[in-house]
Amino acid sequence: MLTIDSHLDLAMNALEWNRDLNLDVHVIRKAEAGMTQKGRARGTVTLPELRKAEVAVSLATVIDRTTWPESIRPGSAHQEISYAKAQGQLAYYRVLEEQGKVRILSDWPSLQRHWREWQSGTAQEPPLGFILSMEGADPVVWPEQVESWWDQGMRVIGPTHYGVSAYAYGTGLPGPLTSRGRELLVEMDRVGMILDLTHLAEEAFWQAMEIYQGPVLASHNNCQKLVPGDRQFSDDQLRAIFERGGVIGVALDAWMLYPGWIIRQTQPNVVTMDAVAEQIDYICQVAGNTDHVGIGSDLDGGYGTEQTPGDLDTIVDLQKIPDLLRKRGYAEADIEKIMHGNWLRFFRQAWTM
Numbered sequence: 001m002l003t004i005d006s007h008l009d010l011a012m013n014a015l016e017w018n019r020d021l022n023l024d025v026h027v028i029r030k031a032e033a034g035m036t037q038k039g040r041a042r043g044t045v046t047l048p049e050l051r052k053a054e055v056a057v058s059l060a061t062v063i064d065r066t067t068w069p070e071s072i073r074p075g076s077a078h079q080e081i082s083y084a085k086a087q088g089q090l091a092y093y094r095v096l097e098e099q100g101k102v103r104i105l106s107d108w109p110s111l112q113r114h115w116r117e118w119q120s121g122t123a124q125e126p127p128l129g130f131i132l133s134m135e136g137a138d139p140v141v142w143p144e145q146v147e148s149w150w151d152q153g154m155r156v157i158g159p160t161h162y163g164v165s166a167y168a169y170g171t172g173l174p175g176p177l178t179s180r181g182r183e184l185l186v187e188m189d190r191v192g193m194i195l196d197l198t199h200l201a202e203e204a205f206w207q208a209m210e211i212y213q214g215p216v217l218a219s220h221n222n223c224q225k226l227v228p229g230d231r232q233f234s235d236d237q238l239r240a241i242f243e244r245g246g247v248i249g250v251a252l253d254a255w256m257l258y259p260g261w262i263i264r265q266t267q268p269n270v271v272t273m274d275a276v277a278e279q280i281d282y283i284c285q286v287a288g289n290t291d292h293v294g295i296g297s298d299l300d301g302g303y304g305t306e307q308t309p310g311d312l313d314t315i316v317d318l319q320k321i322p323d324l325l326r327k328r329g330y331a332e333a334d335i336e337k338i339m340h341g342n343w344l345r346f347f348r349q350a351w352t353m
Contacts (some may be wrong), residue, residue, distance in 0.1 A: 001322050001336065002118055004057045004343040006249035006296035006316075007220035008045060009135070009199075011089030012063055014041035021046045022101075025314050038264065042304025044314045047101060050128055053316040056118040057105065057129035057343070059296075060250075062089040062154075065161055066138035072163035072172050076284050079141045079166060090152060093130055102106040103127040106153050108351040113346065131347070133219060134150060136161030136170070139353065143183040145166055150191045158196035158219070159208065168208070171231050177207045185212040194350055197221070197241065198296075202230065209240055215350035216244050219294035220251040222279050223286075227259050235286055242292045247346045249296015250279045254307045270309035273317065276309065277324035280338060290334040294343045295321070 013019045017039075025046045032041040050058065063081040065075030076082045096102045103126075105111045114129045133156035140146055140157070151155070160180055161169030163219055167184045169175030177185070180234070188195060188214055197205055198220045209216070218241060224232035233241075233248070241248060252269060255261035257275040283293040299308065299315050311317070322335045330338075337345075 006059045011092045039304040045300045059133040060130040061135045062086040063135040082138040117185040146187040156194040168204040170199040216246040218248040222300040223255040251298045
């Protein structure tokens, strides 16, 4: 089934981990054999694998954190460096596009045409579709620079990542938007940049929902009731996103699927892909419909199969989700909405409002 994945750190894997994403995923695993860094020799995503997985569209990220006094994870020494690194990741996507391997989608007509091409099956090998997204806004060196990023094709920005950014507190560090964060949201609203609520600390989340009036999404987020912790959303946060017409991409990071997961200790065989279906089902139950959930896998987001469901080998296994939902009684039309339809509707509304 054709799929939209709302969060993949493809350029990060290529540039930071030196992975040739043109290769078969198993070739990369073999090349990385013996490396001890988390995620090495356990990758799940390459360009050929995306095609096998029928992932016709991805939200492809640029990401680089800057180090701040309260930072809880390492980052670049200055926002200027984060900007340059993110520009390098953007250049990676552009060179893929120039070779016809991918197509950068920046408005509804381009997305609509691209989707119809994949649906028709008339093209022998249509390009993969990428919507450009920024995870953590440190590469935006000053708030007014949002417009420059927009002009370069960026369409979605999340203000923070882990700890704190120039603009907001995030996962693992409670706190608000910064004063610059408020300015950032005003600029994002002005140019039409979509707000990704993923990773925002709860206080910053509610402030962002009040200040920013444009379309909101959560590219890769799960539910606090199923897996407690500040990385997940409470039911109140879920409902607030529903009320704004947003969509939540369910993530496959195992510590977001299994309560009490200890990174580098818990083994992936304790959780299966059915936990992904459970997250999807929970969001549908809270919403009272199937209109606000999709897939935001975050596969290879700094980890590999050591931190994914035990029955997942590569991103192709996203195709297990439809059968898992059928077993839970979901109708085919609803499954199609979850796999791609909700994201299509979201971007049509966001880009034509």
